[in-house]
Amino acid sequence: MEQLKIEKTKTSPMVDFNAESGHLELSGRSIPEDSFSFYNPLLEWLREYAEQAKEKTHFKIYLEYFNTSASKYILEILKVVKKIADTTLTIEWCYDEGDDEMMETGEDYEDIIGLEFVYSEIEE
Amino acid sequence: MAKRQQKRNIYHREKDYLLRSQAYIESDDEKSSESLLEELKSITGNYEELLDQTVLITRISDRLQKKLDQTNDKLSVLNDQLNDKNIELQNTIDDLVKAKVGRKATTIVFIFALVLFVISEAFVEPYIESYANNIYLSLSIKAVIAMSIKPLEMLVEGNLLKTARRKRLEAISEHS
Numbered sequence: 001m002e003q004l005k006i007e008k009t010k011t012s013p014m015v016d017f018n019a020e021s022g023h024l025e026l027s028g029r030s031i032p033e034d035s036f037s038f039y040n041p042l043l044e045w046l047r048e049y050a051e052q053a054k055e056k057t058h059f060k061i062y063l064e065y066f067n068t069s070a071s072k073y074i075l076e077i078l079k080v081v082k083k084i085a086d087t088t089l090t091i092e093w094c095y096d097e098g099d100d101e102m103m104e105t106g107e108d109y110e111d112i113i114g115l116e117f118v119y120s121e122i123e124e
Numbered sequence: 125m126a127k128r129q130q131k132r133n134i135y136h137r138e139k140d141y142l143l144r145s146q147a148y149i150e151s152d153d154e155k156s157s158e159s160l161l162e163e164l165k166s167i168t169g170n171y172e173e174l175l176d177q178t179v180l181i182t183r184i185s186d187r188l189q190k191k192l193d194q195t196n197d198k199l200s201v202l203n204d205q206l207n208d209k210n211i212e213l214q215n216t217i218d219d220l221v222k223a224k225v226g227r228k229a230t231t232i233v234f235i236f237a238l239v240l241f242v243i244s245e246a247f248v249e250p251y252i253e254s255y256a257n258n259i260y261l262s263l264s265i266k267a268v269i270a271m272s273i274k275p276l277e278m279l280v281e282g283n284l285l286k287t288a289r290r291k292r293l294e295a296i297s298e299h300s
Contacts, residue, residue, distance in 0.1 A: 036133035069134050071184045072177055101187045108183050112176045 001052065004045045012038055013063060017045055022054030026077075027094070030066035039073035046080045053084035062094035062122065063102070071105075078113045085115060093117040097124050141170045221288050229281035233273055240269050 001019035008014035013028035024046075032038040059081055066074065081089065093106035103119060110117045148155075148163055155163075244266060252262045 034133075036136070068181055068185060071181055072134060075177060075180055101191055105184055105187065108180055112180055 001048060004042065013066075015042060017042070017049070019049055019052075019054070022057040024049075024057065024059040024081075025062070026074075027060070027062035029064055030070040030074075032070065035067075035069035035073055039070070039077070043073070043076060043080060046077060050080055050083045053087050056088045056090075057081075057084055058090045058092065060092045060094060061106075064096060064099075075109065075112065078109055078115075082113055082115055089115070091115060091117045092120055094120045094122050097121050138170070138174060141166075145170075221292075222285065225281055225284040225288055229277050229284055232280050233277040236276065237269070237273050244269060 003019065004015060004017040006012070006015040008028040011029065012032045013026050013030045016023070016025040018024070026042075030038075061074070063074075078091070081091065093103070093109070095102035095106065103121075106117055106119060145163065145167055248265060249262060252258065252265070
């Protein structure tokens, strides 16, 4: 399975999904004009990965800001990722130091998904 | 149109679910209780997903709105501070321009007074001595020259200030 790597821009986050290492990362700002076009390939990749997931999967999410449509897709992504929870899955929710709102957003996702997140406060 | 299409794409899966359920209800096929139960389970599952999304999106939007309000408040305070600083800066610039113009006007008037003094000593004084030979007349002419220096300086300074202000206005309008 090929690695999915997308460089970050002013409006879209950096994506680094590595099926070999089981390290998945999504970081940056997510306010794309067309959320569907951006997130659909990610969802397709993850659905494929979920069927052949590594024993250990580490999903790091470090978003500084995202819009409403992106929040919907992040929920969908997490629901797909939840399917690989029978392997050892870690979801690391990172947020900037003092950004309590982003931490609380992680807790909202955690409640809805029903998986425990690991929270990391990143010093600026 | 493209943006509307994009918004539709975001909810394309939910739209598909809805269309499927509508088609099921509208179909003339006989519906067994098992089939109805399956459909109900499917609709409930989709409803649960939509409810999850709604709850999440509402919470995130509220949080973002709060953050936006706080940022607006901070911006408003910063804007007020910036305006105060701008007025302060404007006053300082005005003072500096006045000082610069004042120095320039003094120099011009000083040169003018020097020229008048030379003219008075070289031409007016010998003329008075040879024709009128009146010391009071000579002193009066010199006093008039001396007294005209201050109003002259004010006049020159006023004109220079007007020119400086006009130039600054032109520079501002060019920038904007």
